[in-house]
Amino acid sequence: MLLIFLYFAKLNIVLNYFIFMIVSSTLIPLPSDAAVIAAGASQIADVALIAVIGGIGNVIGATVDYYLGMNLPKHGKLFQKIEPYLEKFKRNAFLWILLGGFTPFPFEPFRLASGYVCYDIKKYWLAVFLSRTPRFYLLAWLGYDIWKQIIHYFI
Numbered sequence: 001m002l003l004i005f006l007y008f009a010k011l012n013i014v015l016n017y018f019i020f021m022i023v024s025s026t027l028i029p030l031p032s033d034a035a036v037i038a039a040g041a042s043q044i045a046d047v048a049l050i051a052v053i054g055g056i057g058n059v060i061g062a063t064v065d066y067y068l069g070m071n072l073p074k075h076g077k078l079f080q081k082i083e084p085y086l087e088k089f090k091r092n093a094f095l096w097i098l099l100g101g102f103t104p105f106p107f108e109p110f111r112l113a114s115g116y117v118c119y120d121i122k123k124y125w126l127a128v129f130l131s132r133t134p135r136f137y138l139l140a141w142l143g144y145d146i147w148k149q150i151i152h153y154f155i
Contacts, residue, residue, distance in 0.1 A: 010044060010045075013042075013044045014044055014045055014053065017035065017039050017044065017050070017053060017054075017057075018053050018056070018057050019057070020032075020035055020057075021035065021036075021053065021054045021057030021058055021061065022057040022058075022060045022061040023061060024061065025057065025058040025060075025061030025062050025065075025132075026061045026062075026064045026065060027064075027065060027068070027108060032054070032058070033104075033139055036050065036051075036054055036136045036139040036140050036143070037139050037140070037142055037143035037146075038143060039054075039140055039143065040139065040140030040141060040142065040143030040144040040147075041143035041144060041146060041147040042143075042147075043144065043147070047137060047140040047141050047144055048137060050136065050137075050140040051133050051134070051136040051137035051140055052133060054132065054133070054136035054140075055128075055129045055132045055133030055136060056129070058128060058129075058132040058136075059125050059128050059129050059132075062107075062111050062124075062128045063121075063125070065108060065111035065112055065115065066111060066112075066114055066115035066121065066124060067115055068112060068115060069111065069112035069113060069114060069115025069116040070115040070116065070118060071115075072112070072115075072116055074116075086113065086116065086117055089113050089117060090117040090119065093113075093114060093117065093119045093123075093124075093127075094123055094126075094127050096110055096113075097110050097111075097114060097119075097124065097127035097128060097131060098127050098130060098131045099131070100131070101127070101128055101130075101131025101132050101135065102131045102132075102134065102135050111128075
């Protein structure tokens, strides 16, 4: 009975992590990187599984930003200023999303710009997943490794 309880408790933690990753990848400022590091340190699942769950959650949450970007006004002074940059972005959007998603810089402008230029949603999902999952893998592994070092040196 205890093993069943522990199994569902762990499943609940993984589900909460997934929901947190969905919400944190919208415009709501939640610390997704810290959550991934904590998930790796707590060993709620394998590091690769933590990364994949985080990547899928991020794709779902980033879809909100994509649709927000689609509904931004396409006229006015701001549009005139950013229009040349949007054309450059649209030509290599997949690469820009990959770079923006993997780096520690804010990813929101890339997600909003993808919707603004009406980039293909399936390619957008693929680019977000391919950029965020390796990032989350490295962060989860960092959390796991830090925890191992703490146990080794202090316990």
